[in-house]
Amino acid sequence: MKDVNYAQIEEAVRMILQAVGENPDREGLLDTPKRVAKMYAEVFAGLGKNPEDELSALFNELHEEVVIVKDIPFFSMCEHHLVPFYGKAHVAYIPRGGRVTGLSKLARVVETVARQPQLQERITATIADTLVNKIEPHGVAVIIEAEHMCMTMRGVKKPGASTITTAVRGVYHEDPQARAEVFSLMRG
Ligand SMILES: Nc1nc2c(ncn2[C@@H]2O[C@H](COP(=O)(O)OP(=O)(O)OP(=O)(O)O)[C@@H](O)[C@H]2O)c(=O)[nH]1
Ligand SMILES: [Zn+2]
Numbered sequence: 001m002k003d004v005n006y007a008q009i010e011e012a013v014r015m016i017l018q019a020v021g022e023n024p025d026r027e028g029l030l031d032t033p034k035r036v037a038k039m040y041a042e043v044f045a046g047l048g049k050n051p052e053d054e055l056s057a058l059f060n061e062l063h064e065e066v067v068i069v070k071d072i073p074f075f076s077m078c079e080h081h082l083v084p085f086y087g088k089a090h091v092a093y094i095p096r097g098g099r100v101t102g103l104s105k106l107a108r109v110v111e112t113v114a115r116q117p118q119l120q121e122r123i124t125a126t127i128a129d130t131l132v133n134k135i136e137p138h139g140v141a142v143i144i145e146a147e148h149m150c151m152t153m154r155g156v157k158k159p160g161a162s163t164i165t166t167a168v169r170g171v172y173h174e175d176p177q178a179r180a181e182v183f184s185l186m187r188g
Pocket of ligand 2: 080148
């Protein structure tokens with residue numbers, strides 16, 4: 001994790017409160033800058049981390065068929081508005097050469113990639129590329145379904161609108177039938 005400058009966040013939050021016409025010195029807001037600084041440190045904890053480091057647990061198991069972990073909940077922050085977007089990630093890969101990773105490690109990759117100012121497309125692609133680079137599987141497919149609060153609580157205000165993004169690599173990129181099969185397992 002990158003070093004977080006808590007004092008600077010606190011100062012900035014005080015300034016924002018003042019700028020919107022609030023009184024940062026009223027009792028209810030006194031600890032708010034501190035809380036917000038802690039909150040940002042937590043929700044941006046993925047900054048400066050390499051998600052490939054999460055894939056350190058490798059088991060030498062010759063399983064050259066698909067492994068899918070689906071419905072991995074995640075929370076991220078849209079880099080345009082710094083409001084949350086959240087939903088579920090589904091991650092599938094076909095191990096190669098006995099390089100099978102711990103199931104929880106797939107969820108850890110999702111967590112690390114999501115915990116930074118992000119775009120849904122970039123989270124999706126980064127998860128796929130992390131697996132490709134670290135364990136060189138036969139194929140990877142990632143689907144993310146999310147609701148963006150910048151589209152629900154503000155702006156166009158369309159609660160319930162859901163965004164689906166995919167990233168496919170290797171055999172899932174090359175073979176439409178394999179891709180259709182894995183997508184139906186992931187979304188079923
Ligand atoms: N592609 C993509 N766009 C996103 C994501 N999160 C938010 N956005 C969009 O980023 C865009 C920013 O558009 P701008 O016109 O620069 O900003 P804005 O005036 O606040 O736009 P509105 O949201 O339409 O009010 C909006 O269309 C958002 O819906 C994301 O993960 N991926
Ligand atoms: Zn946004």
